[in-house]
Structures are given as C-alpha cells and as structure tokens.
Amino acid sequence: MRLITYIFGCILLLSGFSLKAQERNLFKKKTEIEVKSNSQLFQEKNKKKDELDELPPLQFRNETESIGVTAGSEMQERKFEPIKVLNASISNFDTTSIDEGENLIVEIEEEAAPEGTEDFVSVASYFAIWDTKIIDPYDIDAKEFDEPVDIELYNTAAGRNWAAPLEIVKQTSPFGPRWGRLHAGVDLDLETGYPVFSVFDGIVRVSHYDRSGYGNYVLVRHYNGFETLYAHLASPGAEPGTLVKAGDQIGVGGSTGRSTGSHLHFETRYEGNPMNPKNVYNFSPFEPVSDHIILTARSFDIRSLSLKNEYGAVGDKVRSRTKAWTKVRQGDTLGAIARRTGVSIAKLKKLNGMKSSSVIRAGRRIRIH
Ligand SMILES: [Zn+2]
Known part of the structure; x- marks a missing residue:
C-alpha cells in the first residue's frame, strides 16, 4: 500500500514537472509558482495584495535565450518581445525598438478621460524601457508647468x-x-x-x-x-x-x-x-x-x-495620463528602486500607499509613476 502511494506520488510529481516545463517553454520568464485558489498559500498571497499589485502575466512572441537567468533579474538579461493583452484590442509594443541603451523594463498604462466623465479608463498597456525622459515626471497643468521637458520628436x-x-x-x-x-x-x-x-x-x-x-x-x-x-x-x-x-x-x-x-x-x-x-x-x-x-x-x-475650446467639452477632455510599474527584484530596497528609477523614496511610498514599515517583496510590481 505504501509502495503504491509512493509510485502514485511520483507520477503526480512528474506530471507536475512536465506541466511546469511546458509553461516554461511558453512563458519563460514566469517564475512564480501557481497555487490553487483554495490553498492556504493562495489566501496568504491574497492577504499581502494590499501592499503591491501582482505582476501581470507576460506573454512572449518569440523564443528567448535563458542563459544567465537568475530570479528577479531575467528581464534585463534577455532580448525579448513581451506583449500584454488588454481587453479586445491587443496593445503590444516592441520594447527593443524604443531605446537600445536602457535596460530597465517597465509596464506602462495609458489612461484617458472620455467625453462627459472625469474618470480615467485604461486605453493602452504595454511594456517599455524606462527612461525618465520618456515618461513625463510632471503631472502637467500647462499653467503651472515650469520644468523644461526635452521631447525627442524623431530619431532617424x-x-x-x-x-x-x-x-x-x-x-x-x-x-x-x-x-x-x-x-x-x-x-x-x-x-x-x-x-x-x-x-x-x-x-x-x-x-x-x-x-x-x-x-x-x-x-x-x-x-x-x-x-x-x-x-x-x-x-x-x-x-x-x-x-x-x-x-x-x-x-x-x-x-x-x-x-x-x-x-x-x-x-x-x-x-x-x-x-x-x-x-x-x-x-x-x-x-x-x-x-x-x-x-x-x-x-x-x-x-x-x-x-473655452472651440470644440467644447470634447476638446477639453481629450486628456491622458500615464502610469508605470517596475518589478521588485530579489533583495531590493526602496532605496535601490529609487536609485534605479530616479524616483524619490517619498514619491514611491506615496504612489504605492506604503508606510515606512512596509516590506517590499521580490516579484511584486511597484508603481513608479
Ligand atoms: Zn480647425
């Protein structure tokens, strides 16, 4: 009886491994272990959700090299083309074409306030290479806009x-x-x-x-x-x-x-x-x-x-804002994230509703803009 249980256990374990291997082939960068919704681990994970959001699932169009991958730093060591599916319209962005020199990949969400509402809704979501010049660091009101921003219009x-x-x-x-x-x-x-x-x-x-x-x-x-x-x-x-x-x-x-x-x-x-x-x-x-x-x-x-805008409310309300997230790496501190992104610790805390005692966990995403 004990032997049968042992063999059965081995089969379960092996099939588990092969499933994991399949997942690795499809989504090589996904390192988190999937847990069933009724498990204790899931409930524990959910409890922590109030601090930082889960990393959204990434999908990869191309096979990627897995050389030199260590947990928490694989994103910057690979050439890849991530896409994130959003609603019916698929937004994808080839991050390799934005800036070859930078290597901090961030998730960008563009939001717009449609006609007749003050609420912003998500219109596009994609991955980009972080560059403080790409993401406007100022929530701009033209009348209070005193910091110069250098905009690259084209780059042949x-x-x-x-x-x-x-x-x-x-x-x-x-x-x-x-x-x-x-x-x-x-x-x-x-x-x-x-x-x-x-x-x-x-x-x-x-x-x-x-x-x-x-x-x-x-x-x-x-x-x-x-x-x-x-x-x-x-x-x-x-x-x-x-x-x-x-x-x-x-x-x-x-x-x-x-x-x-x-x-x-x-x-x-x-x-x-x-x-x-x-x-x-x-x-x-x-x-x-x-x-x-x-x-x-x-x-x-x-x-x-x-x-008043000649085109009335629509002309006024074609408004947008951008949010950006990065992934917390193994051994990260708020100070390290602040140095990497150029965003102050105080701003990181404010954006993420964190208290000074908050723990940042590897693999979670943290809002940086
Ligand atoms: Zn006109």
Missing part, C-alpha cells in the same frame, strides 16, 4: 522618422483665439478622400466620433507624451491600440462634425494640453522645426488656453 538613426499629415500641406487657419474661443489646432486644406498620415511613430490612443465638433477624429500618442489629433475625417480612422509608423495612413480626410468644408483640423498636444503647432512645425514647406523640442510654460499659449 533609431528608425523613428517624421512625415507630413497630408501629401500637400496648405494651412488655411492658424492656432489661436477665434470668435472668443480657442481654435486649438491649425486647419489644413484637403479634398474629401485624401489620405491622412501619422506625423510620427506612436500608438492610436483615441478614435471616436464627435457629432457636433471634431467629427471622426484620431488622436495618436507619440514618444514622450507628445500627441497629435486629426479631425473631420470622412470615416472612422485607425482603431485605438494600433501601432503606427510616421507616414502610415490613419484615416481619410473629410468634413464630418462641425465643419463648413473639407479640411483637416490638426492639433499638437502634450499630456492633453494643446500647443501651437507652429512651435513644432514649419508649414511651408511642412517640416519639424527640429528633432527635439524643449517644452516650458512658454510653449503653451496660456492666454489662449484660458479660453
């Missing part, structure tokens, strides 16, 4: 280019006050049916229809929080979550919404705050003024921003 050497929004760019109306309200973009002449292109690489964050204002419009999030908006499209444009390269078509020009004739209403924004596209582009011929722009409060026309 890194394969990130720029493109014009239309094949022929002809400005018909400038940015600024108009009839007591703010015209928060420029109008560019076109014929209905003309293709509209993304001006830089990025991810489509909003694609919506605003009957009394923008009509069909698309908002693209580029690197470093810079965003562009394309309005009055003839038909719905590219879907949210779509990754675009500069010059990719994102829609077709038209005259939907509040528009008296076919044109493209084109906005440039930073973290939801519109700025004069002339700070970014020359318009004849169309080209970026530089590969970098330095944003300060002066980049925003504060007087204009105090006016």
Whole structure:
C-alpha cells in the first residue's frame, strides 16, 4: 500500500514537472509558482495584495535565450518581445525598438478621460524601457508647468522618422483665439478622400466620433507624451491600440462634425494640453522645426488656453495620463528602486500607499509613476 502511494506520488510529481516545463517553454520568464485558489498559500498571497499589485502575466512572441537567468533579474538579461493583452484590442509594443541603451523594463498604462466623465479608463498597456525622459515626471497643468521637458520628436538613426499629415500641406487657419474661443489646432486644406498620415511613430490612443465638433477624429500618442489629433475625417480612422509608423495612413480626410468644408483640423498636444503647432512645425514647406523640442510654460499659449475650446467639452477632455510599474527584484530596497528609477523614496511610498514599515517583496510590481 505504501509502495503504491509512493509510485502514485511520483507520477503526480512528474506530471507536475512536465506541466511546469511546458509553461516554461511558453512563458519563460514566469517564475512564480501557481497555487490553487483554495490553498492556504493562495489566501496568504491574497492577504499581502494590499501592499503591491501582482505582476501581470507576460506573454512572449518569440523564443528567448535563458542563459544567465537568475530570479528577479531575467528581464534585463534577455532580448525579448513581451506583449500584454488588454481587453479586445491587443496593445503590444516592441520594447527593443524604443531605446537600445536602457535596460530597465517597465509596464506602462495609458489612461484617458472620455467625453462627459472625469474618470480615467485604461486605453493602452504595454511594456517599455524606462527612461525618465520618456515618461513625463510632471503631472502637467500647462499653467503651472515650469520644468523644461526635452521631447525627442524623431530619431532617424533609431528608425523613428517624421512625415507630413497630408501629401500637400496648405494651412488655411492658424492656432489661436477665434470668435472668443480657442481654435486649438491649425486647419489644413484637403479634398474629401485624401489620405491622412501619422506625423510620427506612436500608438492610436483615441478614435471616436464627435457629432457636433471634431467629427471622426484620431488622436495618436507619440514618444514622450507628445500627441497629435486629426479631425473631420470622412470615416472612422485607425482603431485605438494600433501601432503606427510616421507616414502610415490613419484615416481619410473629410468634413464630418462641425465643419463648413473639407479640411483637416490638426492639433499638437502634450499630456492633453494643446500647443501651437507652429512651435513644432514649419508649414511651408511642412517640416519639424527640429528633432527635439524643449517644452516650458512658454510653449503653451496660456492666454489662449484660458479660453473655452472651440470644440467644447470634447476638446477639453481629450486628456491622458500615464502610469508605470517596475518589478521588485530579489533583495531590493526602496532605496535601490529609487536609485534605479530616479524616483524619490517619498514619491514611491506615496504612489504605492506604503508606510515606512512596509516590506517590499521580490516579484511584486511597484508603481513608479
Ligand atoms: Zn480647425
């Protein structure tokens, strides 16, 4: 009887190992042990959840090298292409193309406040390489914006280019006050049916229809929080979550919404705050003024921003914010995370609702922005 139990136990153990091995093949980086929901360990794990969130499941598109992997540091020792599935629209981001020089991988969540609500909802989630210049460290209100931010608009050497929004760019109306309200973009002449292109690489964050204002419009999030908006499209444009390269078509020009004739209403924004596209582009011929722009409060026309947006609530509420998380490594302290990310211990504690006595556990994720 004892022998049978022993053999049975061995079979269970072996099948357990082979399952684990299969999992390792599919999800090589997943090092946590799965536990049944009714087990004591699960309940213990759940108890700790109030401190820091669980690391979300990662999926890998490609086979990765497992050489030199040690618990807690495997992410930076491998070349990989992680994707995270979110809702119906799959957002994925090839982190290897962002910055070859940095190696701290963070999880980024982009949130937007849709029309008619103050609540932010998640619109895109992906993994990126942490760079304090990529993630805006300031929760920006243009009026209180005094720290300069250096935004890299394009980087030809890194394969990130720029493109014009239309094949022929002809400005018909400038940015600024108009009839007591703010015209928060420029109008560019076109014929209905003309293709509209993304001006830089990025991810489509909003694609919506605003009957009394923008009509069909698309908002693209580029690197470093810079965003562009394309309005009055003839038909719905590219879907949210779509990754675009500069010059990719994102829609077709038209005259939907509040528009008296076919044109493209084109906005440039930073973290939801519109700025004069002339700070970014020359318009004849169309080209970026530089590969970098330095944003300060002066980049925003504060007087204009105090006016009501011509497009009403939608124009005001195409707002975004970004959250970022990193994984706690083996033997990590708050001080070590602060040094690695450039985020102060006080800010880490605040973001994660931690008391000074809080223990940080390897494998958990900690919010850093
Ligand atoms: Zn306009």
